[in-house]
Amino acid sequence: MPLTKLFRSAAIAASFAVLVPAISLKQAVAQKPVATVSIAPLDRLTTDINELLTAVSASSVQPMISFFADHYTQGMDRTRPAGVLVTLNNQAPSALIFLPIKDEAALFTALEGIGVQADELESNLWELITPGQAMFVKKSDGWLFVAQTEDELSALPADPAAALGGLYKTYDLAVRMNVQALPAEMKNMVMENMRMGFENGLQANPNQTEDEREAARQAGEAQIEQINRMMEETEQAFVGWSFDSANQRMYVDVGSLAVPGTSMAKSAELALExxxxxxxFILPNAVMKFRQTALIAEGDREASVTSVNGSLKQVESMIDKDDKLDAGLKDLLKGVVGSLGALVKDTINEGKLDGVGSASLADGRLQLLIGGRIADGNALAAKVQEAAAELEGKSGAPEFEFGYETYKGVTLHRATVALPPQAQQIIGDQALLTVGTADKGFIIGLDAAGDALVKGAIDAMQSSGPQKVSPFEADIQVGAILEFVKTIVPNPMVEKAAETIQSYAESDMVRITSRAIPRGATIRLSIDEGILQAIGGAVQGGGGGAGGF
Structure with a gap:
């Protein structure tokens, strides 16, 4: 499943979550929940929160948090999960809270300290009188169930933890949305609000030309149509957060699952292959790298092409509005953008995207390596060569050398670009770009030392051959980047963060990893302990926010 679809599925879930205030719950157990909130057992949850606070240098608030967590959960079973089940009755959303309990009297006594009184109505049934409202609590089989009316507690699950589907085993906190349990009227309301917001946004920008407005309209309508289809075809979406105390790492997962037999389900199956x-195709000692690989189902290509068209219109508009460019250069740049855009659209229509990039800061100089699949690499070279001919003789124009060598079936070209003093600190006296083009691919390398970088990448690529991969992955080594940045842009927050993170040389990564699963996909953002420590160090170094980037 493409990443854009995954994120949109999560956004849909979030949109509906906003529509779930606790109003009224009847026949909650008989209905399938539209939303489920999972909370890990207290022992693990409090441990992970304390570890996280230590990691971000906020241990000073731990005593207060520990006090509240321990005092106001007295009597609860700290080894079992808690949760919330949200259901709909006549489109009215409501919540049933369940808590694992050992001694309800101890819990009620603790709650008296914040003005909550428990009046026993009958055996195992209480009314909670709070400063703002009354709620009802019922004990059943070692659980306390909390609802807003007594009637809502008439039928209760014997094991509510089973409804969490094991989320509490993986996450400290998680929310799962059952999109298909939402009534059509509620989905239509969400879509109508999106359309109104889109139309208002178009009208609120008087500086747009008619062409820009029309391009924005087409792109927006395509996105709305895609979101509408996703609401109809998404079975579940979830988000989960946890702190891995054993590995000192925080992570957030987002995922979605498609309805069987739908076009989204078929797209997800493609990702498995x-x-x-x-x-x-990765630089040695890369401080940053990414790769995305996607097979695009035929039914998804039109929407992707429409999105590219909208982006091209925006770029052309920016070029037209740039007063520093003369008319001839504007036309040249728009021609290049249009040609590149056409190649991107052709690549989409062929049904596969496959691209990778990485950056290195070896020896204090920036090196870049980018490559990917393209519908016609030779056409790319020809278009760039045409643009270079137009630039020849102009002040500040790069020096080009096309087709200077063919290496293992890849045609090599190079361009030398003069740099301002600030850029020379990062790249060197001048930028040397090596570009490789082939029938269905391209490579771009930035390395002042020459083309060895690109040739090494070609060697590695051809020796490894095609490999089965996940849809997306990215790594950022924050420590090395901070060390590099502080030498160029002195800043107390950067310097403090860089100093802190050096103690965590093996734990300074931000990672984004995705996984294709039958009918769906998940994506994880993980942040290592060293980065969390650096955040706390940066705040301290900046005087609690007095400085900044």
């Missing part, structure tokens, strides 16, 4: 030609 994706192979990349660029899995070995």
């Amino acid at each position: 994706a192979e990349s030609d660029y899995s070995a």
Whole structure:
């Protein structure tokens, strides 16, 4: 499943979550919940929160949090999960809270300290009188169930933890949305609000030309149509957060599952078969790298092409509005953008995206390596060569050398670009770009030392061959980047963060990893302990926010 669809599924879930205030619950157990909130057992949850606070240098608030967590959960079973089940009755959303309990009297006594009184109505049934409202509590089989009316407690699950589907075993906190349990009227309301917001946004920008407005309208309508289809075809979406105390790492997962037999489900199946030609195409000692591989179902290509068209219109508009460019250069740049855009659209229509990039800061100089699949690499070279001919003789124009060598079937070109003093600190006296083009691919390398970088990448790519891969992955080594940045842009927050993170040289990564599963996908953002420590160090170094980037 493409990443854009995954994120949109999560956004849909979030949109509906906003529509779930606790109003009224009847026949909650008989209905399938539209939303489920999972809370890990207290022992693990409090441990992970304390570890997280230590990691971000906020241990000073731990005593207060520990006090509240321990005092106001007295009597609860700290080894079992808690949760909330949200259901709909006549489109009215409501919540049933369940808490694992050992001694309800101890819990009620603790709650008296914040003005909550428990009046026993009958055996195992209480009314909670709070400063703002009354709620009802019922004990059943070692659980306390909390609802807003007594009637809502008439039928209760014997094991509510089973409804969490094991989420509490993986996450400290998680929310799962059952999109298909939402009534059509509620979905239509969400879509109508989206359309109104889109129309208002178009009208609120008087500086747009008619062409820009029309391009924005087409792109927006395509996105709305895609979101509408996703609401109809998404079975579940979830988000989960946890702190891995054993590995000192925080992570957030987002995922979605499609309705069987739908176009989204078929797209997800394609992702299971994706192979990349660029899995070995990574710089040694890279401080940043990414790869995305996607097989695009035929039914999804039109929407992707429409999105590209909208982006091209925006770029052309920016070029037209740039007063520093003369008319001839504007036309040249728009021609290049249009040609590149056409190649991107052709690539989409062929049904596969496969691209990779990485950056290195070896020896204090920036090196870049980017490569990917394209519908016609030779046409790309020809278009760039045409643009270079137009630039020849102009002040500040790069020096080009096309087709200077063919290396293992890849035609090599190079461009030398003069740099301002600030950029020379990062790249060197001048930028040397090596570009490789082939029938269905391209490579771009930035390395002042020459083309060895690109040739090494070609060697690695051809020796490894196609490999089965996940849809997306990215790594950022924050410590090395901070060390580099502080030498160029002195800043107390950066310097403090860099100093702190050096103690965590093996734990300074931000990672984004995705996983294709039958009918769906998940994506994880993980942040290592060293980065969390650096955040706390940066705040301290900046005087609690007095400085900044």
